[in-house]
Amino acid sequence: MNSGDTAWVLISAALVLLMTPGLAFFYGGMTRSKGVLNMMMMSFGAIGVVGVLWVLFGYSAAFGTDIGGGLLGNPLEKLGLQGVLDTGSGAPLVGSIPEIVFVGFQAAFAIITVALITGSIADRAKFGAWMVFAAVWVSLVYFPVAHWVFSFTKDANGNNTGGWLGQGLGVIDFAGGTAVHINAGAAALALALVLGKRKGFGKDPSHRPHNLPFVMLGAGLLWFGWFGFNAGSALGANAVAGYAWINTLAAPAAAILGWLLVERLRDGHATSLGAASGAVAGLVAITPACSALTPMWSMGLGLLAGLVCALAVGLKYRFGIDDSLDVVGVHLVGGIIGTVFIGLAANPSSPAAGQGLFYGGGFELLGKQAIGAGAVMVYSFIVAYAIAWIINKTMGFRISSEHEAIGIDVAIHAESAYDLGGRSSGSFQPHMEKLPKASGNKAAASSEPATAQEPINEERVDA
Known part of the structure; x- marks a missing residue:
């Protein structure tokens, strides 16, 4: 055990957990004044549901011994975190840190992933139905997908026994472009389709953000926590963490400029909402790639993400899909861009040691990245849609028209x-x-x- 590494990962875990209250401010500011509490409550509800399930069986399902060809860890192996609680000289380690510290770090990832989904269903989802969805989706989708991407283990003979994407196929996802952002974005799309559009979608000006300072505050907290998200994924206080840290600065900085450029050319003015959204788009894109790209390529990726995501968020009006707070346009699109871009610009000299197309690696890595992004997107969308459809047909997922007119804060809470x-x-x-x-x-x-x-x-x- 290395005490410096342990301290850094503990701090990083706290930073990542802070991202969920930060997301609550970010999303809350973008809703109407009569729906801000409900939006923030869904994020805090995710902390409650996912935190409990993670301790019970979630960690074991994600990082336990593989029982399904790289598809799932044994959910009973570390039930209630048994087997990882030894704090003496025989404490189990993940790299150079105690496994119990790794448990906490990964718990914060699971929580923020579920909370991200809520932005697609602002102002119209029953809180109880959301809590049921969160519990089922994290169990059937996030825990297995985390195993696919993040589990790297070997058996006594040295054979790979980890997840089929990360260890089996060799997909590069340093901190969660697939497991977190594509995963959440696909589920958000499914929920938006099941719940349908808000009253007055695309026509009612009251749907505009009610508190832009909240949005800016939330974006700042997210960016602050994201340094723990990305640099903490090095699982050590080392040069790899520094590499990820500088890319986590460079990409969103360029993405802000890209988003604001689109706004200036398209609308004639740059906005605070655009600056905040651009930063988040850049953070999403660099998440899987922060150990694979040089800082120059990271800025290129950030600029691309800012430009494309700024254009993508407007497509919901063209297709009539009420992704209320642009989870699909930012997290799904940004996650795909960042994941696939690795196949183009991964530097062999980077910590990830991938060789992208631009460095003579051919299409092999690009194909792997595309498979990883596609597999997670399709699986998450199908299962999320099924869960939401069942909930909607049984207990009902959407609030009544009367409650929507009143305001979900008063009606539900x-x-x-x-x-x-x-x-x-x-x-x-x-x-x-x-x-x-x-x-x-x-x-x-x-x-x-x-x-x-x-x-x-x-x-x-x-x-």
């Missing part, structure tokens, strides 16, 4: 994010408040108690 006109920002108690009387407003002039069906102040703000 009995809370309002902002103290508007004297309304409490905490628990909403409709039978203890009365709407103020105002001429020309029947609801306001009524002597009946204010109810969750009459959020006058919130509607006024949206208007």
Whole structure:
């Protein structure tokens, strides 16, 4: 065990966990004022569901002994983390760090992956249905896919017994372009299709972001945590971590410029939302490639991701798919770009030691990267669609039209994010408040108690 490596991975695990509250701010700022709490709650709900399942059997399913030709680890082998809790001289190691530290680091990856999906279903998903979906999807999709990509083990004879993509096929994914971003983006697309469009999608101006400072704050927290996400994946305080760190700076910096350039040429102005979105697009793209590209190629990748993702997010209006907060346009598209770009520009002298097409490697690595991206995308989409369809047909996944008009925060959580006109920002108690009387407003002039069906102040703000 190396204490420096252990300390770095512990810090990195905390940084990655911080990304989920950061995502809550990022997504929350992009929703309407009457849906911000629900959006943030879905991220925190993911922490609860995934954190528990990871300890119970998720880690074992992802990193236990392979039981299915590289498809799944044994979920019972380390049930409840048995076998990894020794803190003495015989503590099991992953590289130079205790395995229990690796457990925590990977837990944060599982959590953020599930939370990313929520951006596609803003303002219209039942919270209980989301929690059920999160539990089933992470068990059937994320845990197996994490095994495909991240599990690198050998048996006593030196034979590969890890995941079929990472160790078997040789797909390069340093920190989760396939297992995290393509995985979440494909599931987000499936949910958007099952739940359908929000009322007024593409027409109602109230669907615009309600709090851009929240978006900027969330993007900043995500970028901060992403240094742990990428550089921490070196599993040591070493030069590989430094290599990943500098690429995690270079790519999103260039992606910001690419996104803003598209906005300036297309719309005539660069926006704060574009800057934040561009940074995230660059971070997504560099995630699988941060150990395979030189910093110059990383900036090229970032610029490409910023340009393409900025154009891709507008396609949802053309195809009529309400991917509310552009999970598909940023995470699925950005993840594919970053994963496939490795096959083009992987440098043989990089830590990943891949040889891309531009370095004389031919199409072999490019083909492997394409297979990895395609396999994860198809599997995640099909299973996510099936889970969501079953939930929708049984317990119902979408809130009612009335609740959508009222606002999902009040309707589902009995809370309002902002103290508007004297309304409490905490628990909403409709039978203890009365709407103020105002001429020309029947609801306001009524002597009946204010109810969750009459959020006058919130509607006024949206208007």
